[in-house]
Amino acid sequence: MEIQHQPVLLEETMDLLAVNASGLWVDGTLGLGGHAQEMLRRSAPGGRLLGVDRDAQALAAAGARLAPDAHRTRLVQADYRELPRLLEKEEAPRGVLLDLGVSSLQLDDAERGFSFRHDGPLDMRMDQSAGPTAAELVNRLPERALADLIFKFGEERASRRVARGIVWAREKAPLRTTGELAAVVRRSLFRPGHRPGGIDPATRTFQALRIAVNGELEGLGACLQALAHALAAGGRLVVIAFHSLEDREVKNTFRDLAGPGFRLLTRKPVRPGPEEEQRNPRARSARLRAIEKVAA
16 A cells, blocks of 8 residues: 655754754654655764654654665654653754654554544554554443543543443444444434534544544653753754644643743744645644753
8 A cells, every 4th residue: 555645844844953964863753754754864964863653564664765874763663752761872862853643654554443534443553562442442431431531532522422322332233443433423423404514523533542542642741841851952852743632732841841941942833834734634733843952
């Protein structure tokens, strides 16, 4: 399967990272390697790259893409929250990038179960070697816990109705595929006379399950704090978030850091322009923030 990969906010990200031809540069959410490839290009010939991703399939694809610069690249399968530990044995990085979105590889591969647009197993794990799947959550959680999860991580106001519909459906047969779950959510939220349009009714429930399965918000703020302090003087931490829960955590952490030792580079998040949104609809919700370490 050919994946159409378009790194989000590429120029804006590189400008804020201020990549130059020396030192260590870090991509903590490597994905298919689009941002990392540009970091390597701009840091040639003396810069090095540490690339990290928890998804073994994405790591292999990125490794093939970055092969021409393999002598300047170190790739590690790990969660980005392990970066502070990994950096203990490295020189202080000049720049760190975290792209917190789901990769094109994960969205476009039906077997990964991230998207309701492609029917496949209800998995959603970024690291397929560990942890419960989305199917296990929707088929095992009590109704109230399921409603709370969908409300907290999906910001779905009708979460109780969705949870009730899921429990009713799974009593007949377990929900195994993305198509089955999406159909249940849509039925649960259907209102007579409602005109189709806007986001798919299943969007928020799928987001909530993905965040829960992968623990996406756990330790995010603490990790950002540690990475900011690990930077070299003048180094920059750049983060791209794709939903309000992540972006709020990034904004609050950067605001808390701002002061004598750190300078905010983005008072407001950088958003994609109309041309990028048209070229890559998945970029529409991207929000980029950056901070610079100004003291050792």
